[in-house]
Amino acid sequence: MYTIDRDPLLLTPGPLTTSLRTKQAMLHDWGSWDAAFNCMTAEVCRQLVDVVHGAGTHVCVPLQGSGTFAVEATLGTLVPRDGKVLVPNNGAYCARILKILTYLGREAVELRFAEDQPADPAAIEAALLADPGITHVAQVHCETGTGILNPLADISAVVARLGRGLIIDAMSSFAAIEIDARTVPFDALIAASGKCLEGVPGMGFVIVRQSILEASAGRCHSLAMDLLDQWVYMQKTTQWRFTPPTHVVAALHEALAQFHEEGGLAARSTRYGANCAALIEGMRGIGLKPFLPPALQSNIIVTFHAPKHPRYDFTAFYQGVRDRGFILYPGKLTQVDTFRVGCIGALTPNDISQVVHAVASTLCEMGVPVLP
Numbered sequence: 130m131y132t133i134d135r136d137p138l139l140l141t142p143g144p145l146t147t148s149l150r151t152k153q154a155m156l157h158d159w160g161s162w163d164a165a166f167n168c169m170t171a172e173v174c175r176q177l178v179d180v181v182h183g184a185g186t187h188v189c190v191p192l193q194g195s196g197t198f199a200v201e202a203t204l205g206t207l208v209p210r211d212g213k214v215l216v217p218n219n220g221a222y223c224a225r226i227l228k229i230l231t232y233l234g235r236e237a238v239e240l241r242f243a244e245d246q247p248a249d250p251a252a253i254e255a256a257l258l259a260d261p262g263i264t265h266v267a268q269v270h271c272e273t274g275t276g277i278l279n280p281l282a283d284i285s286a287v288v289a290r291l292g293r294g295l296i297i298d299a300m301s302s303f304a305a306i307e308i309d310a311r312t313v314p315f316d317a318l319i320a321a322s323g324k325c326l327e328g329v330p331g332m333g334f335v336i337v338r339q340s341i342l343e344a345s346a347g348r349c350h351s352l353a354m355d356l357l358d359q360w361v362y363m364q365k366t367t368q369w370r371f372t373p374p375t376h377v378v379a380a381l382h383e384a385l386a387q388f389h390e391e392g393g394l395a396a397r398s399t400r401y402g403a404n405c406a407a408l409i410e411g412m413r414g415i416g417l418k419p420f421l422p423p424a425l426q427s428n429i430i431v432t433f434h435a436p437k438h439p440r441y442d443f444t445a446f447y448q449g450v451r452d453r454g455f456i457l458y459p460g461k462l463t464q465v466d467t468f469r470v471g472c473i474g475a476l477t478p479n480d481i482s483q484v485v486h487a488v489a490s491t492l493c494e495m496g497v498p499v500l501p
């Protein structure tokens with residue numbers, strides 16, 4: 130079969146499809162001591178703080194690695210060794226936070242919710258009142274395992290009122306769903322280069338309240354993961370501690386320029402909303418139903434029930450859609466057979482309609498009936 134050498138579109142929650150400009154920004158080499166590169170880092174950090182209106186209260190600490198590295202670094206740096214973290218758990222990324230805390234030897238209290246239930250601020254309040262030993266709450270904003278959006282503003286208000294620290298995993302929502310540090314107080318918020326900012330993967334970053342960061346000396350178990358050490362070094366020298374992910378920073382710098390040109394968070398949120406609506410409507414049209422009800426569904430990623438048919442098989446389905454130029458994502462649910470489709474990345478509703486077409490044609494080819 131004749132195939133064209135063209136990248137497939139990534140319908141995944143990171144890595145995701147990036148623009149040509151973002152890719153082209155990586156066609157240079159930079160020295161880690163070079164002023165031009167270090168200016169670029171500083172400018173990226175300043176813009177990242179501005180996305181959540183944190184200037185004057187919060188600072189940005191970038192960290193080499195994927196998003197999980199930054200989550201682990203934040204928990205290790207901010208939570209004292211005798212601290213205790215409440216983790217509202219309604220999905221895979223919440224569960225990952227619990228696993229990290231186990232590795233770090235920090236005490237955790239799990240507050241379980243079903244995977245189709247948002248974290249409940251009243252239940253969080255009750256858990257905090259019941260246990261004054263809890264020092265922090267670690268909350269995933271958009272739980273990418275399903276696409277469910279947790280009520281961050283209400284949770285933040287409860288945590289602030291009860292005087293505990295809030296650590297937010299906003300990895301898949303940052304820059305696409307509004308978070309305002311002036312009205313939604315938090316100690317730290319974690320995100321990464323390769324999600325809604327549409328950069329390439331390779332660095333995480335933490336927007337952290339400066340006073341909280343400065344008070345965290347001596348807590349971290351790990352040199353490489355110590356956010357305070359990273360920040361202090363960067364303040365002093367303008368350089369990254371240890372080899373920086375130079376190409377990732379350059380791509381993120383260019384991706385941020387396009388984010389602003391598009392119209393910032395409001396415009397990106399509108400585009401992802403249009404992608405998500407086109408996806409759900411198109412998939413419904415061929416008989417595929419989303420796992421979450423509309424009220425809980427974020428615009429970031431949609432979990433769909435897999436067709437209940439003996440000829441359906443995810444591996445063959447994935448490959449068929451892949452052959453048509455699109456990359457889907459497996460489901461992360463244990464109870465129900467699902468698959469996921471991301472709405473984020475350099476994509477428009479026009480691309481989404483082609484994804485739906487590829488899904489329908491693949492299912493037809495597999496002998497799995499679809500609605501006309």
Ligand SMILES: *Cc1c(COP(=O)(O)O)cnc(C)c1O
Nearest residue numbers: 195196197222271273298300301
């Ligand atoms: C992507 C993501 C992460 C980080 O995952 P990595 O694979 O380490 O990049 C963490 N939390 C959420 C909610 C995410 O979507």
